[in-house]
Amino acid sequence: MDEQHVSSNFIRTIIQDDLANGRVQDVYTRFPPEPNGYLHIGHAKAVCLNFEIADEFGGKTNLRFDDTNPTKEEDEYVNAIQEDVRWLGFSWDKLCFASDYFATMYDKAVLLIQKGLAYVCDLTAEQIRQGRGSLTTPGVDSPYRNRTVEENLDLFARMKNGEFADGSKVLRAKIDMASPNINLRDPVLYRIAHAAHHRTGTTWSIYPMYDYAHPLEDALEGISHSLCTLEFEDHRPLYDWVIEACEMVSRPRQYEFARLNITHTIMSKRNLKQLVDEGVVESWDDPRMPTLSGLRRRGYTPESIRQFAKAIGIAKSNSTVDHQMLEYFVREDLKLKALRTMAIVRPLKVVITNWEEGSIEWLDAENNAENEALGMRKIPFGREIYIEQDDFMENPPPKYFRLTKGAEVRLKHAYFIRCEDVIKNEAGEVVELHCTYDPLTKSGSGFSARKVKGTLHFVSCEYAVPAEFRMFESLLLEESPAGSTLLEQVNPHSMEVLSGYVEPGLQHVQPYDKFQFFRHGYFSVDPKWSTNDRAVFNLVVSLKSSFQL
RNA sequence: UGGGGAGUCGCCAAGUGGUAAGGCAACGGACUUUGACUCCGUUAUUCGUAGGUUCGAUCCCUACCUCCCCAGCCA
Numbered sequence: 001m002d003e004q005h006v007s008s009n010f011i012r013t014i015i016q017d018d019l020a021n022g023r024v025q026d027v028y029t030r031f032p033p034e035p036n037g038y039l040h041i042g043h044a045k046a047v048c049l050n051f052e053i054a055d056e057f058g059g060k061t062n063l064r065f066d067d068t069n070p071t072k073e074e075d076e077y078v079n080a081i082q083e084d085v086r087w088l089g090f091s092w093d094k095l096c097f098a099s100d101y102f103a104t105m106y107d108k109a110v111l112l113i114q115k116g117l118a119y120v121c122d123l124t125a126e127q128i129r130q131g132r133g134s135l136t137t138p139g140v141d142s143p144y145r146n147r148t149v150e151e152n153l154d155l156f157a158r159m160k161n162g163e164f165a166d167g168s169k170v171l172r173a174k175i176d177m178a179s180p181n182i183n184l185r186d187p188v189l190y191r192i193a194h195a196a197h198h199r200t201g202t203t204w205s206i207y208p209m210y211d212y213a214h215p216l217e218d219a220l221e222g223i224s225h226s227l228c229t230l231e232f233e234d235h236r237p238l239y240d241w242v243i244e245a246c247e248m249v250s251r252p253r254q255y256e257f258a259r260l261n262i263t264h265t266i267m268s269k270r271n272l273k274q275l276v277d278e279g280v281v282e283s284w285d286d287p288r289m290p291t292l293s294g295l296r297r298r299g300y301t302p303e304s305i306r307q308f309a310k311a312i313g314i315a316k317s318n319s320t321v322d323h324q325m326l327e328y329f330v331r332e333d334l335k336l337k338a339l340r341t342m343a344i345v346r347p348l349k350v351v352i353t354n355w356e357e358g359s360i361e362w363l364d365a366e367n368n369a370e371n372e373a374l375g376m377r378k379i380p381f382g383r384e385i386y387i388e389q390d391d392f393m394e395n396p397p398p399k400y401f402r403l404t405k406g407a408e409v410r411l412k413h414a415y416f417i418r419c420e421d422v423i424k425n426e427a428g429e430v431v432e433l434h435c436t437y438d439p440l441t442k443s444g445s446g447f448s449a450r451k452v453k454g455t456l457h458f459v460s461c462e463y464a465v466p467a468e469f470r471m472f473e474s475l476l477l478e479e480s481p482a483g484s485t486l487l488e489q490v491n492p493h494s495m496e497v498l499s500g501y502v503e504p505g506l507q508h509v510q511p512y513d514k515f516q517f518f519r520h521g522y523f524s525v526d527p528k529w530s531t532n533d534r535a536v537f538n539l540v541v542s543l544k545s546s547f548q549l
Numbered sequence: 550u551g552g553g554g555a556g557u558c559g560c561c562a563a564g565u566g567g568u569a570a571g572g573c574a575a576c577g578g579a580c581u582u583u584g585a586c587u588c589c590g591u592u593a594u595u596c597g598u599a600g601g602u603u604c605g606a607u608c609c610c611u612a613c614c615u616c617c618c619c620a621g622c623c624a
């Protein structure tokens with residue numbers, strides 16, 4: 001995709017202006033995931049934005065784990081997230097953890113208390129909620145709002161020392177209980193949690209809240225543009241308040257953009273975790289999952305995801321991108337990279353009755369007709385071959401270009417064959433076809449006396465390599481009843497396991513090897529399901545088709 | 550009926566005073582040893598609605614409508 005085809009966006013405009021008027025000298029961004037789950041395609045949008053926009057202006061990007069809530073965060077996630085970001089092709093400047101700044105954050109909280117801008121509040125969570133008022137009514141001051149600086153300092157120190165039970169006290173900012181912006185009604189800055197943190201262990205018994213911690217993290221790292229999603233828009237005044245009140249030298253600014261939604265795609269860590277926990281899928285990296293690890297295992301390439309992210313743009317309006325857009329970009333990326341080979345997913349045996357018994361001919365085939373650099377290979381053709389069950393019909397619908405009794409089709413890279421006889425079992429099912437071939441029609445011979453409308457793919461029985469195919473559909477039903485639960489929306493046919501054959505050239509494939517199987521789609525070798533004896537090919541995306549049976 | 554945002558083609562998304570980019574999807578047609586790819590063509594006299602300012606408005610002003618977000622000691 002040409003650069004000129006990519007739309008600009010408001011964030012780029014802001015950065016250009018900031019650079020032009022000297023507000024900032026260097027662009028510094030950060031991608032700040034909470035390590036409480038795996039990254040998904042929605043996160044990829046944010047990853048790409050942060051890394052690419054900084055790179056565009058010669059700036060840098062930190063990968064920062066926002067680990068301020070020890071009850072939800074785990075090392076498993078921090079490792080997986082790093083792997084995913086690297087896989088997308090990005091290199092961070094610094095690897096940071098919010099927890100690295102806990103001491104500084106504590107000191108700044110003390111400063112806030114000393115300035116009379118924060119106080120320890122003994123109200124219960126329920127009382128705080130009630131005191132906060134509602135969307136249309138102002139809140140009321142906490143009875144603890146006017147404690148002395150000395151008392152606050154003492155209480156806060158004791159909170160830190162673990163003297164109080166979880167939930168018994170919090171540190172609150174003293175701002176304005178009547179603010180029309182609820183975030184400014186004396187927000188909680190610190191809560192008590194006697195929980196083991198994945199990095200700091202039991203060093204701390206108090207943990208900072210996002211609204212307090214995030215601006216400090218940004219300022220401490222010298223972030224120039226702090227990019228986040230729309231729901232944080234009305235937190236911005238608090239973000240700025242913290243920077244100002246804590247007297248931070250660096251003045252990062254927060255900008256918000258719309259998060260990504262894709263049709264028929266679950267884009268919430270909570271829901272994805274539910275699918276894993278309830279066994280709807282096998283794991284976070286199940287090829288049906290929209291997680292980056294799932295997409296990777298499915299066979300998506302980092303390039304395709306990056307191009308997709310570029311194409312959808314960055315804006316402030318809520319939107320839902322058609323999933324076909326993502327599919328388009330993998331097809332586009334794999335088009336010239338993948339070897340184009342033949343696989344039979346639902347085998348139907350064909351005997352070429354006029355082909356000499358025991359004779360095999362090795363045919364020439366280009367690996368990718370659109371990319372000569374991928375070279376040629378030999379494929380075997382013999383008396384017995386497999387074709388696709390769908391490629392034969394006794395009573396075909398109109399415009400059916402495939403095999404039917406008496407009809408002639410081309411076999412890719414081989415010969416024309418004509419169906420002479422149909423063999424059925426007792427149940428009346430077609431189990432074998434008897435065909436004849438015409439030696440004059442060999443591919444590459446320039447034969448043009450007759451035309452056929454259909455070209456089928458095939459695999460020689462003698463050289464066929466057994467393989468498994470995993471065909472995927474959306475994890476979600478196309479249409480789901482209103483008010484249905486997540487589990488009720490799950491597509492029961494999201495994965496179909498098929499046994500068939502591939503060409504002999506695919507005898508020794510490696511995990512993540514990618515192929516285009518003619519007339520089917522793009523497939524990728526699954527790293528977990530494949531065994532030494534039998535490769536498992538995941539359907540990355542099918543080929544487009546203007547014909548439906 | 551508090552505050553914060555958003556409304557440009559079926560879906561994304563530029564443009565922001567000079568007369569509507571691009572991508573995906575769709576639909577025609579050409580080509581075709583993948584019903585794929587590629588190529589050509591079609592698809593907003595119109596930018597949520599109604600007024601106003603202007604020679605001229607999607608862009609400025611006014612009013613209205615619709616949708617999203619906020620009352621976690623989550624992020």
